[in-house]
Amino acid sequence: MKTKWLQTGKWLYGIFFIVILPVLLWAWSCGLEAVVALPAIHHPGWGMSIGGAGLLLMLWGMYALWKYGRGLPMNAFPPLLYVKRGPYRWLRHPIYWGFGLFLAGASIFLGSASALWLVVPVAILGMAALVWGYELPDLEQRFPEIDKKVWFSLPANSDEPPGRCQRLAALILVAALWLPGANVYNFLSGDTAPAAQLAWPLGPVAGPGLVFGISWVFFLLVPLAVKSRRELRRWGIASLAGAALALYAAFLWPAVGGQFLPAAAHGGTELLWGIPVFRFLALPAFMVLLAAQAYARCRPRLRVLSVAVGIALAAGLAAYSAAPWLYLLSSLVVFGFAANLEGIWAALRRAAEWVANSWQEWVFGPVRVINHGFYVGAGAVIGTLIIGGLAGEAYAWAVVLFAFVSIIFSALWAQLIEGSEKLKRPYGYYGALVGILFSSLAVRAAGYDVWVVIGAFSVVMPWVQGVGRLRCLVNGCCHGAPVESEKIGIRYFHPRSRVCGISDMKGQNLHPTQLYAIIWLFFVGFIQLAFWQWGLPFSFIFGMYLILTGLGRFVEEAYRGEVQTPIRYGLRLYQWTAIASVLAGMVFTVIPVARPILAPVFGWNIVWAALVIGAFTFFAMGVDFPRSNVRFSRLV
DSSP, X not given: OHHXXXXXXXXXXXXXXXXXXXXXXXXXXXXXXXXXXXXXXXXXXXXXXXXXXHHHHHHHHHHHHHHHSSSOSOTTSOXXXXXXXXXGGTOSOHHHHHHHHHHHHHHHHHTOHHIIIIIHHHHHHHHHHHIIIIIHHHHHHHOTTSXXXXXXXXXXXXXSOOOHHHHHHHHHHHHHHHXXXXXXXXXXXXXXXXXXXXXXXXXXXSOXXXXXXXXXXXXXXXXXXXXXXXXXXXXXXXXXXXXXXXXXHHHHOHHHHGGGXXXXXXXXXXXXXXEEEESSOOOOHHHHHHHHHHHHHHOGXXXXXXXXXXXXXXXXXXXXXXXXXXHHHHHHHHHHHHXXXXXXXXXXXXXXXXXXXXXXXXXXXXXXXXXXXXXXXXXXXXXXXXXXXXXXXXXXXXHHHHHHHHHHHHHHHHHHHHOXXXXXXXXXXXXXXXXXXXXXXXXXXXXXXXXXXXXXXXXXXXXXXXXXXXXXXXXXXXXXXXXXXXXXXXXXXXXXXXXHHTSOOTTOOBOOHHHHHHHHHHHHHHHHHHHHHTTOOHHHHHHHHHHHHHHHHHHHHHTBOOTTSOEETTEXXXXXXXXXXXHHHHHHHTSOOOOOOOOOXXXXXXHHHHHHHHHHHHHHHHEEOTTOOSTTSOOO
């Protein structure tokens, strides 16, 4: 009987990923055609070539798993052996790489803008979430002793000199992120420079080809100059992080982020076999500065010269930008971020650990006030003020009603899932999502346009949730599982924390999952704000909120260690709800909702509404009755 169910499960799993998922993505792209107002690339030849290459890579990976792994390409029913032959010698996840190429090729072949610019990126994010949120932890558990390094990867942290292949692989990885992303952005936006600019005192001192060429040589020689694998890895990670941040900024704020791209420097694009590409491939200044930093670290005697050349090249590149001062300032910001990744993470981790052990409480008779309530109260106030700025004073009290009902359902959901003698008043995020249905009915009954409220909430909720995660740190909820590295984990010692009182993990090194969520939600919030500013339908904004937060939550849950969270069919309960959130988000993005013209006016009603919802949230999540045993009485 068990064998029969196993075979049935494999058939259903295969049918879903081979048939249902591609059809679902195609149907989603069709529904988004009226929403995604971006230029399509329609080139059957290129589309067939890219898609065909992706399909061959997928089939090669599947064959390798079947032949060398003695199993099928199904992560729910994984092969018995770890495979490092065939495409798995070169890439970690060739099937996913192939599927991404196949989707991109099919989008270009069909000339679908919605598929290319939205469905494909979301599908790639989904595959990354599946890898980080399921496959990596599963592989570490099943094959802990096997070396999982592949050719296309950064070397490990060691003082050994890197091999030639490792140097080449690191260079290709950096270029593979920056060059395609920059060309895509240039095709979508073209030249974007702010109207008001400060005069640039340094004019072009040489032709652009000479400046760009020297910059590329300076960049390309870094992998050859570094002396250890540790230095090569540090440079590769910094360059990848800088490129990712620059492209993120370029997509959201073209007037600022677009300065990283050379479109304005040399007159746009030309066609290469029918595809728009740069006339010249200029390197951004932050890449040159990161190269100078790498030279200075590995060649101390040439430190001054390396820094001087890097600064000179950065100034030279700025001279060919449409807005030189903005270009230079943006480059310095990105360089400062990428060059100090370790220090930034260490500071964030230390701050998270301090917050996690900062519990304070004040008892007034039967009432207890806990300091973590101030975080969620402040988040509610700030979120309501931002919503007021987006939707206007007319929606101030609609926001209060919407938030009030959502918080109530958050408490009801958590009682159903986690409520116990020790947890009298827990709260659950997905309960608030369920409560949106009832909140919407209440807001509609009060005579408001409910989509305006939902759209505005979808913009601010990532940031409000991020602030709310500070409460989770203090309370010890949503905490992580044990992790070996002290450079990653945080420790809890306060006896009031759930980590110490319920999970019995006092003093253990745990994943700072709340911090992971804060970082992800911080960036998601700006994406949502950009959607609002671009005038997209509120239903689309809400759907993308569900998709992006669902993907992040799926990964976060894989590293959480709460003992009371149920596990079903290999996934934690909230990973299943995260999947449901993504699917629901896809549905909402295609719902046609006419966006009304808003003329928001900021008034005192918004301030009063913010104070009311802030006080209610603070009381609900920061004030309890410690002597009572009644349900909903105690927070701890």
